[in-house]
Amino acid sequence: MVCILTNRHHFRGCMSPTLPSPFITGLRCLRCGTLYDLHDAPYVCPHHANTGSDLGTLDAEYDYARVAAAMPPAAIHADPDRSIGRYWALLPIGDRRSLPPLAVGNTPLTHAPRLGRPLGLSRLFLKDDGRNPSASFKDRASAIAVAQAQEQGREIVATASTGNAAAALAAQSAAAGQANVIFVPKSAPQAKIAQLLAYGSTVLAIDGSYDQAFDLCVAACAEFGWYNRNTGYNPYMTEGKKTVAFEIAEQLAALDQPAASGFVAPDALFVSVGDGCIIGGVHKGFRDLLSLGWIQRMPRIYGVQSVRSAALYHAWREGRKIPRPVEATTRADSISVNAPRDPVKALNAVRRSDGAFIAVEDDAILEAILPLARLGAVFAEPAGAAAYAGLQQAVKSELVAPDETIVVINTGSGLKDVNAVIQATGGVTVIEPTLDAVRAAVS
Ligand SMILES: Cc1ncc(COP(=O)(O)O)c(C=O)c1O
Ligand SMILES: [Zn+2]
Numbered sequence: 001m002v003c004i005l006t007n008r009h010h011f012r013g014c015m016s017p018t019l020p021s022p023f024i025t026g027l028r029c030l031r032c033g034t035l036y037d038l039h040d041a042p043y044v045c046p047h048h049a050n051t052g053s054d055l056g057t058l059d060a061e062y063d064y065a066r067v068a069a070a071m072p073p074a075a076i077h078a079d080p081d082r083s084i085g086r087y088w089a090l091l092p093i094g095d096r097r098s099l100p101p102l103a104v105g106n107t108p109l110t111h112a113p114r115l116g117r118p119l120g121l122s123r124l125f126l127k128d129d130g131r132n133p134s135a136s137f138k139d140r141a142s143a144i145a146v147a148q149a150q151e152q153g154r155e156i157v158a159t160a161s162t163g164n165a166a167a168a169l170a171a172q173s174a175a176a177g178q179a180n181v182i183f184v185p186k187s188a189p190q191a192k193i194a195q196l197l198a199y200g201s202t203v204l205a206i207d208g209s210y211d212q213a214f215d216l217c218v219a220a221c222a223e224f225g226w227y228n229r230n231t232g233y234n235p236y237m238t239e240g241k242k243t244v245a246f247e248i249a250e251q252l253a254a255l256d257q258p259a260a261s262g263f264v265a266p267d268a269l270f271v272s273v274g275d276g277c278i279i280g281g282v283h284k285g286f287r288d289l290l291s292l293g294w295i296q297r298m299p300r301i302y303g304v305q306s307v308r309s310a311a312l313y314h315a316w317r318e319g320r321k322i323p324r325p326v327e328a329t330t331r332a333d334s335i336s337v338n339a340p341r342d343p344v345k346a347l348n349a350v351r352r353s354d355g356a357f358i359a360v361e362d363d364a365i366l367e368a369i370l371p372l373a374r375l376g377a378v379f380a381e382p383a384g385a386a387a388y389a390g391l392q393q394a395v396k397s398e399l400v401a402p403d404e405t406i407v408v409i410n411t412g413s414g415l416k417d418v419n420a421v422i423q424a425t426g427g428v429t430v431i432e433p434t435l436d437a438v439r440a441a442v443s
Contacts, residue, residue, distance in 0.1 A: 020092040023067050027058040030344040043233050052339035053323050058235035064291045073261045082106035084243040092236040098147040102175035104139040105243055107131045109251035115376035119395045123405045128378045130413030134171035137411040142168035144240035145229035146176050159229035160217035162210045162334050163192030164412055170199035183213040189417045211338045231277045232341030238281045245285020248407055261294040267404035272386040273303040274335035276346025283349030301355040304390030306330035306362055311340050313357040331362045334383035358390040365389045366424040379414035
């Protein structure tokens with residue numbers, strides 16, 4: 001095995017000896033309001049317990065006037081680079097050329113009238129983030145992690161993951177030649193583990209839960225001085241994930257509702273939730289656009305969890321700031337989380353956008369894979385399909401209106417977990433290799 005220990009102990013506990021962006025003015029703790037200077041910002045605010053869901057999550061603040069001057073909408077729309085690099089002044093990197101040469105983003109947004117019809121929705125759109133290079137949404141954040149690590153000259157990037165963030169980090173690291181260490185629960189689907197091994201990561205499969213892998217990764221990064229990409233812990237991951245909002249707004253304006261700025265927000269948006277970092281990123285992206293005056297209003301944001309992993313749903317219903325941990329048992333492995341690590345951003349996303357959390361049965365999640373594929377032509381892993389299962393429930397509860405513009409984000413490709421699809425479809429019919437058998441089978 002390659003030696004992965006390093007003596008860069010001066011990186012312990014803080015993120016960056018260099019400025020991650022000339023447009024970011026500081027990192028603010030969303031719990032106590034402390035503003036940290038970029039030069040010596042910690043990963044999380046030290047004034048909190050910083051275990052489980054009790055993290056002092058930080059949020060990057062931008063000088064929007066400078067952003068708008070450096071990167072006006074017309075320049076974005078004219079940029080031939082279709083990847084997330086086109087939003088460079090709103091990213092926490094010093095130079096867009098630091099992004100690894102494995103283009104992330106520019107995933108399709110498509111109108112899905114056949115999928116919307118049975119629900120009585122005329123303006124349903126699918127954003128298929130399974131079409132990213134490692135086949136999940138997580139490429140958006142991992143590209144930022146590798147870019148930052150490269151700008152800072154860090155030897156090792158590490159992450160804990162239910163699988164997709166790790167696969168994304170592995171792919172982006174391979175593209176950039178960045179050494180990396182991955183902590184995954186040993187129960188992660190084989191396809192995700194295969195990706196890690198193929199891309200050449202150092203894979204530590206933990207005989208335990210994702211939550212244990214998370215804590216172990218934090219401890220290892222502190223001990224060995226590694227750059228920590230952990231979701232909800234590294235505040236810059238939100239900044240990568242928010243690019244999905246920029247794309248949705250840009251694509252909606254181009255496809256459907258022309259706007260002077262070239263950006264328009266949908267009425268409602270559905271996304272699945274585990275730790276809460278993706279939904280927090282979606283919210284941040286639309287808030288950036290609103291602060292810049294490039295959209296006129298926020299979409300309502302709906303976070304969808306499995307009833308078997310619903311810590312944030314319960315916290316939202318009970319009016320809590322910090323969720324109580326649950327014993328997660330959902331079949332949708334990517335959203336199987338006991339103690340969500342990005343609760344503040346996730347709860348803010350739903351509460352401040354006038355959305356809701358929705359909890360759906362595992363059966364509904366698996367069944368949702370089929371209409372998504374057959375009527376929307378999007379092949380989703382269970383966690384991705386959960387967002388559509390949430391929309392089905394929202395229609396029943398009349399949370400959305402028939403003529404609203406609604407976006408469902410698929411966060412991961414169905415190829416990540418084919419056993420779930422086999423389970424949902426019941427598998428294939430086996431026949432003898434004869435025409436009579438064909439006749440009998442199709443009659
Ligand atoms: C496919 C997929 N969907 C949804 C999620 C949930 O994202 P978050 O944990 O940021 O809420 C993940 C996270 O691993 C994922 O991989
Ligand atoms: Zn704080």
